[in-house]
Amino acid sequence: MEFHLLPILAFLCLALTSHAVLPSEVYWNSMLPNTPMPKAIRDVLRPDLVEDKSSSVDVGKGGVNVDAGKGKPGGGTNVGVGKGGVSVNTGHKGKPVYVGVTPGPDPFVYKYAATEDQLHADPSVALFFIEKDMRPGTKMNLHFIKNTKEATFLPQSEHPIIFSSEKLPEILKHFSVKPESVEAQIIKNTIKECEAPATKGEEKYCATSLESMIDFSISKLGKRVQAISTEVVKDTQKQKYTIAAGVKKMAGDESVVCHKQNYPYAVFYCHKTQTTRAYMVPLVGADGTRAKAVAVCHTDTSEWNPKHLAFQVLKVKPGTLPICHFLPEDHIVWVPK
Numbered sequence: 418m419e420f421h422l423l424p425i426l427a428f429l430c431l432a433l434t435s436h437a438v439l440p441s442e443v444y445w446n447s448m449l450p451n452t453p454m455p456k457a458i459r460d461v462l463r464p465d466l467v468e469d470k471s472s473s474v475d476v477g478k479g480g481v482n483v484d485a486g487k488g489k490p491g492g493g494t495n496v497g498v499g500k501g502g503v504s505v506n507t508g509h510k511g512k513p514v515y516v517g518v519t520p521g522p523d524p525f526v527y528k529y530a531a532t533e534d535q536l537h538a539d540p541s542v543a544l545f546f547i548e549k550d551m552r553p554g555t556k557m558n559l560h561f562i563k564n565t566k567e568a569t570f571l572p573q574s575e576h577p578i579i580f581s582s583e584k585l586p587e588i589l590k591h592f593s594v595k596p597e598s599v600e601a602q603i604i605k606n607t608i609k610e611c612e613a614p615a616t617k618g619e620e621k622y623c624a625t626s627l628e629s630m631i632d633f634s635i636s637k638l639g640k641r642v643q644a645i646s647t648e649v650v651k652d653t654q655k656q657k658y659t660i661a662a663g664v665k666k667m668a669g670d671e672s673v674v675c676h677k678q679n680y681p682y683a684v685f686y687c688h689k690t691q692t693t694r695a696y697m698v699p700l701v702g703a704d705g706t707r708a709k710a711v712a713v714c715h716t717d718t719s720e721w722n723p724k725h726l727a728f729q730v731l732k733v734k735p736g737t738l739p740i741c742h743f744l745p746e747d748h749i750v751w752v753p754k
C-alpha cells in the first residue's frame with residue numbers, strides 16, 4: 418500500500434531538478450543565519466539527495482514497513498520502522514529486553530499505555546534507558562533503521578488542503594486514498610493525535626512545514642536556537658554499540674522535540690517541556706561504524722501513563738528516575754545555543 422503523491426511530487430520534482438534554493442531553505446537562512454541544517458531536515462527537503470536502496474515502502478498500522486527486497490530471511494531486510502526507527506535489545510541492569518511498537522501507540526506520546534503487542538512484537542522502538550547509564554563504556558545493542566522513501570516537507574504556500582479532521586474527506590480524495598483503507602486510518606489517527614489536547618506541562622504543535630517548525634521552536638526557546646538529529650555513518654544490522662568519550666549535554670534544560678509522523682507529506686509532532694535534557698552521544702559499533710546519536714532525557718515522568726512502555730521495560734515507577742531514549746535519524750531536537 419502506498420500513498421499516491423503525484424500532486425505533491427510534481428511540484429517537488431520541478432523544484433529539485435535544478436537544485437534551486439527552496440523557499441523553506443531561504444526561510445531557514447533568514448531566521449537562523451549561520452546555523453547548520455541537520456541531516457534529518459535536509460532529507461525531508463531534498464529527497465533527490467537521499468540514497469534510495471529500498472524496493473518498496475508501505476504504510477501500515479503503527480508504522481512504515483520497508484522491504485529492501487534482498488538479503489536473507491530474518492536478516493533485517495523486512496523491518497518495522499514505526500514511529501521510532503531504532504530497534505533495541507537491552508534492558509535496565511543488563512537484562513536483555515526486546516520491545517516492539519508495531520502495531521501500537523506512538524511510544525513518544527507519553528499518555529499512552531503499552532499494549533501487549535508492543536511488549537512482545539519484534540523490536541522497532543527507540544531505546545529507553547536510565548540517565549545514569551549514559552556514560553562512556555556502556556554497551557547497547559542497537560539498530561538504527563533508515564527509511565529511504567520518506568514523505569517530504571512542502572513549502573508553506575504549497576499545501577493542497579488544510580491539515581484538519583474537518584477536511585478529512587477532501588484530504589483522502591486528494592491523495593486517492595479509499596476511506597475504508599488502512600492508509601485512511603493512519604491519516605485520520607495522525608490528525609487526531611495532533612488535534613488532541615496537550616498533557617500537563619507540555620506545549621505541543623504539529624508542524625506541516627519547515628517554516629512552521631522553525632516558528633514554533635523560536636517561539637518557545639528564543640531566536641538563539643539550533644536543531645540536531647541522530648546521524649549514522651552507514652546502514653548496519655543490529656549490533657552492539659559502545660558509548661564513546663565525548664558525551665555532550667546541550668545547553669539548557671528545555672527543548673523542543675519533533676517526532677516524524679505517518680502522513681502523505683512530512684508532518685512532525687513537536688512538543689516542548691521544561692523537564693528535558695538533550696545530549697549528543699558518540700557511539701562506536703562492533704564493526705567500527707560510528708554514530709552521533711541524540712538522546713533525550715525526561716527528568717519528570719510523573720504525568721506519564723503508569724503503564725507506558727518505558728516503565729514496563731525499565732521496571733521503574735513514574736516520577737522516580739530520569740528516563741532517556743535515543744531518537745531515530747528522522748526526528749529533530751531544537752535546543753538553545
